[in-house]
Amino acid sequence: MRPTRQRALLAQLLFARGDRHVTAEMLFNEAIEANIELSIATVYNTLNQFAKAGLLRRVMPNRSRLFFDTDTSIHPHFYIVGEGILINIPEKLLFAQMPKALPGHEISRLDVIIYIRRTVDI
Template sequence: MLPPKSPLQILRSADLRPTRQRLSLAKMLFDECDQHVTADWLYNKALSNGVSVSLATVYNTLNQFTKKGLLRHIIVDSNSSYFDTNTNHHHHFFFEGTGQLKDIPSDVIKIHGIPLLPDGATIDRIDIIIRVR
């Protein structure tokens, strides 16, 4: 197993300029095991760690990280969206009472009977969210 990359290595590998704020947010996201975070959660964690950052900067950084493939954006519904540090293909349980996401390995779910795609379209990915109580 390879040792984990530092936040600086992660940003450089994604061709992102390693600003102080990006480095701080990357450390909070990637220094732990895979996690599902909201922008509000990351913003509050940054503030509690003494990182001076605006909520807009947190959103912008999460979106930049997603665009560069460092995160996966999971939209649960019109009011709930999460950023997943596990970018490998997988699905999720969503616990409606707590708002928590839990990974489901992709090989556990088998998909059959996909409708014909429109002409010229290709499947990018299939995301399954199973809502539980």
């Protein structure tokens, strides 16, 4: 990936705050607030290039919502339905049994998203 001024500025915005989940729209708004001039298409392209290079992890809790996670380690998430919020689950999850990959294949990634919604106290 060729380093460009826009990629460097977006990387600074992305990684300066520690581990977090962002959408392209969120990062685009942060760029505007920081007086960085670029298009939303540039943000999408850069995020996808960073993900392809292994710098970000894509997390897609539903068909209309795509987050980019700066923590690329294997870890589970809560997704708050109706609010569009993705949160790391702080506890380590243990799996009693992992399925074996098909012959000639290996497991390359594991995604666990637990969908939750706020309860209403009555």
